[in-house]
Every structure is written in structure tokens, then in C-alpha cells.
Amino acid sequence: MSSAAPENTLAQEMKAGQTRNLLLATLASTMGFWAWTIIGPLAKTYAANMDLGAGQTSILVAMPILVGAVARVPVGAMTDRYGGRLMFTVILGITAPLVLLTAMVGQMNNFGMLVFVAFFLGIAGTVFAIGIPFCSAWYESHRKGFATGVFGAGMVGTAVSAFFTPRLVAGLGYMGAHILIAALVAVMAVICWLFLRESPTRRGVEPTPMLPKLKVAFGLKETWLLCFMYAIVFGAFVAFSNYLPTYLGNVYDFDATGAGTRTAGFAAAAVVARPIGGTLADKVGPKLVSIASYVGAAALAVVVAFQPDAEHVYGPIFILMALFLGLGTGGVFAWVARASEARTVGTVSGIIAAAGGLGGYFPPLVMGATYNEAQNSYFVGLMLLALFCVLGLITCFILRNGGRVDERTAAA
Template sequence: MTVRTAASPAVAAEVPLQGATTQVVLATLASTVGFWAWMSIAPLQKTYATSMGLDEGQISLILATPVLVGALGRIVVGAMTDRFGGRRMFATVLLVSVPAVLLVALAGSIRSFPLLLVAGFCLGVAGTIFAAGVPFSSAWFPPRQRGLANGIFGMGMIGTAVSAFFTPRLVAGIGYLPTHLLIAGLLAVAAILCWLLLRDSPRWKPNAESLLPKVRGALRLRVTWEMSFLYGIVFGGFVAFSTFLPKYLTTIYPDEVDVVGAGTRTALFAVAAVVARPIGGVLADRFGPKVIALISLGGIVALAYIVGQQPPEGILTGVTFILMASAMGLGMGAVFAWVGPSTPPDKVGSVTGVVAAAGGLGGYFPPLVMGATYHSDTHSYSLGLWLLVLVGAFALVVAGMLRDTGDRVGDVGGRG
């Protein structure tokens, strides 16, 4: 009889490391601050439009620019996280975002649209924080619990709700400039705390491969393209509605919804997605991510159709948007539960960066499309919403044809 004095590597790999939950929660809080900064322009879009005399196209552009930069920047940040670790990248992204927020403050104070556009471009850096958090969180948990880990970290999206709810209220209460100084200060404090308190998982091993080979390696994996498409729908839809919903509500329901009310409704939308995301991750761990993704996409298609009918503002509208956000949250949790077990461990950061970038890009185009397809005579965005229905229906078909995680073991050498 052999006495085992230590757990085997296989058994050890199935046990979360000590302090794992604490580290992921800290990363989630840091991500919350980053998302608040990233989405700080959207809640004030009507203020900018009034003070600078902006038209529909210009408003759509200032809303979409941070999203575009945040999306593309995730490819770089994801690959750099593979090399330098989550602790360094969290601190760096948060610190670099400070001057961007200050530039937004300056642009709004002097009422300069060109400077606000430049500031929005710089502010996109804050949105790249997500690409640092997924590989950081994944490394702390075994493969069978990575849906949960990434679901918890994904709750940092609540920074979107924080921005929608608090930014207009802070501006009304303490002023425009002090509000942005407060956001910049929170970014600096969060950066310092990340440097002092975060630590990379003992399971994490740096990948010294240069950026371009990493990205090429990620793009050679089939799972990268499949998950990028799905995430472009679920997260892209969330980002698009989070940035454009205040504009949508104040345009479609101008007599019922003011700037603060639109911010409150947008915050509820974001909270619903945030709550649903870890639920999607847990359900994906239990039932498989494919099933949850199909439920998510089916819900998005049905609810987008209802929104496209432009129902009267009230309970039906509110419930519809909350259910849509919940469907998107479930899908986000499912996609990253799909990514982890289907990706070689040394490429998780790179694949995450590409998939996260695709999600951001999915949120870049809808505000532009909504602005371009707005019918001023009927005050309707129905054409843009019909496009969402059609794209969602196509994604539902594609997801039904994909292989679940259990069928990919041979592709990546196991679920570890």
C-alpha cells in the first residue's frame, strides 16, 4: 500500500488556490473603476450635445470612439498580460487612464468637440482592463470553475451602471470638473492598490513570445474566431446599449425621460447584465456553455423585436430592457466559460484579448448605425433594431452548429 504525502498534480489542479477568491474580487473592484472611467462620456451625451451644438452623427461618434479604442487595445493588453502578468497590467491600465479622464474634463470645460473626440480616443485605454482580468482570474481557478471565476470578474462591468447612475448626479451636485477629478483620483488610488495587493497566481507562467506571434497564434485557433463572433453579439450588444441607451430614451421618450432618469434606467440595464453574467458562467460550468449561449441569443432576438415595436414608456419597456440585459449577461458568462477550457493555457491571454476586442467592436458599430438610421420624421430607430434581430438570429444558428467544450478536448490537449 502506497501512502500519498502530497496531492497529485491532477488533483491539485482541480483545487482553487488559497486566496483565489480574494484576488478575483480585488480585480473585479479595479475593473469597476476602469469601466466607470471608460463609460464616463455616455451619461453626459445630452449635456455635450446642448453645450457644443452637436448633431446625431457627432454624438454617435463621441459615444463610439472610446469603445473602438477599448476594443482594439484589448488585443495588445491581453497579449501583454500573458507576458507581464495581471498585477502589472491592472496597475498600468488604471494609471494611464488618469490623464485621459483629465482631458475629458478639459474638453467639456472649454466646450471643444475636437478635443472631446481626442479625449474619448485616449479614454478607450480604460476599457482594455477587461483583457487583463480574464487570464488573471482564470489562472487562480481550475478549468472546471473558470466559468465562475470569469463570471465574478465580469461583474466589474457594474462600473457601467455606476457611471450611468452617479456621473450625471455628481455633475448636478458638485459640478462637471470636480466629478472628473474624482474619477481620476479613484483611478490613481485603484492603480496603487492593485500594485500593492494583487498578486499573480502561482500557476501563471509568463509567455515571453512577442506580440505579433502571440496574436497570430491566437488567430490560428478555431475557438478564437467562433467565440469572437458570439461575444461580438452578447458583449457588443451590452456595450452598445450601455452607451446609446441614454440617447435612445431621451430621443424616443423626450417627455417622460430626462437625463437623470435615462441614467437610472441605463444603470438598471447594466446591473441586470452584471448579475446575470456570473449566473451564466455557473450554469455553463454545469450544463455546458453551448446551451446557455443558445438561450441567451434566443432571448436577445425576441426582446430586440419587442424594443423595435417602440412600446409606450413604462413597465413593459423597463422589463424588456432588463430582460435583454439579463440575456446578454448570460451569454457573456457562457462565452468565457467556453473560452477557458477550449484554449491552451499559454494562449488564454492572447485569445481573451482577441475575443474581448471583438466584443468591443461589436459595441462600436451599433451606435453609429443607430445614428445613421434614425428617422427624424417618425422619431424611430426601428431599422437599427431590426438589424440586431437579424444578426442575433444568424448568431443563434451559428451557435447551434458549434462544438461544446466537451467536444474540444482533442483540440487543445484536455481541459487544463
């Protein structure tokens, strides 16, 4: 009876704090993703003002993704050590002035300086590596896929950015829009500090040094396989969310607002699908969800490569692709808790999240480099996406522990 009482108290505390902390973390992620992808929706404007070619525009759009990917590894490890409440506050607190700096440099029409600032703006993208271990710690084993899936919906910030950023610029002016966004990010940092709470499962857990955790995580074969799988689905989502305004402008001649609206629809579809993918992974296992994702995304990438010329045709195709990619991000990340111990989930998820970010860094560069200006075609880049989806599909059959986890077994 004496041992049952603390367990019941812990369960009650977990249940009481789950929803609030999950929703606040998801909102914090939304703001971080908005700031992280603030350059993409304005890429056509920057290109026109600075007379940039396709390659230069690709570099500018991809630059925030680079540091947002690489920095997820140490940020995930620091989350294991210091907790999500502190890390959310610090990262968002750093991001707010970086948004303002981006605005100031963007007005100077200096490509080199804007790329330099965009590199550091990528810090905003590390919020993902904070939220995965933070939210996962609040939920039982058989509901971790749901928790990480809902938190992953914070990537709706890319849709928010694509839809609202051009409109705010049109309504408030370039600097006014950035000031508002920076203020919202700063307010979110304060909210995180005041209202987020760590999971009671962290009590009494001695923080361990970062480097040994990283060594263990990098030594797992499962970590590398998941890195590859996640780099494909999340990388494709990030790449499209950032580069799609440029793609739609080049191929279908949309202006910044029109392209942003359609990109927001793409991102929103992926966001809706992500928690569904995580929840389905809890029920049927992440393997089946991931298989469906790769098969669907590969087939649709091939169709898009041939550039359907009617919006009522290519519009639904892009939305379907986003849905399959969203399912994949939820399904693949549901595998993470199975491949690592609870005390190293932050470290492992940081590495895998970094791989996802890097997966979003290279496609815009590839799209710019392989763009056939004479034929106005991105055929090569899209066929490469299909090829990598096939490789991801093969990896599903190599990685272990992809089946369904019985709730009673998980709770034992």
C-alpha cells in the same frame, strides 16, 4: 508521495488566493469600465452645449469603445507575458489623467478635440483583457466559467457610470465630478500594485514572444467564431449602456439623470446575469446558455423596435433583454478556455474581448445613422440587432466543445 506534496501545496495556494484576487480584479474592472463609459451619461449635455446632431453624438459616444476594443488584443498578449498585477496598475494609472483631460477638453465645447481625447480614453476598456487570463489562472478547469463570470461582473462600472456620473456632476460640478472619478481610478491602481498577486500556476513559466501567440490565436477557427458570438452579446450590452441615455432622451424624453438611472438598471441586470451565465456554462455547457441568450435577445429586440409607450411595459422588456445579454456574455466567454491552451488564454481572450468591444462600437453609429427623426424611431437599428442574434444562434451549432465538462475529467 513526493509528487503529490507539491500538487497539494499548489492547490492550497490556489484556494487561499482565489477569492481575494478575483474580487480585487473585479473591483479594478469596475473602475476601468466607469472611466471607459464616462462620456455616454453626459452625451445629452454635450449635444446641447455643442449643438450636436444624432450622428455626431453617436460618434462621440462610440469613440472610447473603438480603442478600448482594438487595444485589448495587445493588452491581452502583454498580460500573458507580464502578468495581471502589472498590467492592471499600468492601465488604471494611465486612465486617471485621461479622465481629467476629458473634463478639461469637455469644458472647451470643442467637438473635434473631445472626440480625439475620447479615443484615448478608450484605453480604460482594456482592463477586461487583463482580468480574464488573470482570474482564469487562479481557478481549476471546471470553475473557470465561474471565475470569468464573476470578473465579468466588473462591467457593472457602466451602471455605476450611468447612475453616479450625472449625479456627481449635479452635486460637485462638471470638473469636480471628474476629479473625484480620476482620484478613485488612481487609488485603484495603487491597490492593484500593493495587493494583487499572480496565480502560482505562472511560476516557472517562461514568457514567450507576443507575435507567435497572436499568430496561433488568429489561426484558430474557434477564435473567429467566438469573436463573432461575443461581438453580438457584449457589443449589444456596451452599445446600450452607452447609447441608451440618448435613446431614452430621444424616444421617451428623459433628462440626463432620469435616463442615467434607467440605463444603470439595464447595466446592473446584465452584470447580475453574467456570473450566472458563466456558472451555468460550467454545469450544462456554454452552448445551451448561449442559445437561450440569442433567442431571448432577438425576440425582445423585435418587441422594443415597436416602441411600447408605457414605462411599465418597456422597462421590464429592457431589463429582460439585459438579462439575456448578460447570460450570453458569461456563456460565450466560458467557451474561451476550451478553445485555447492555458498559456495563450490571455492572447485569445484579448482578441475575443476586442471583438466584443468592436461589437459595441458600431451599434451607436448605426442607431444614429438609421434614426428616423420624423417618426422618432430606431426601428431599423433594433431589427438589425435581432438579425445578428439569429446569426449568433446559428453559430452556436457550428462551434465545438460547447457541452458539459465533467469535473473528474477536467481535473485529470
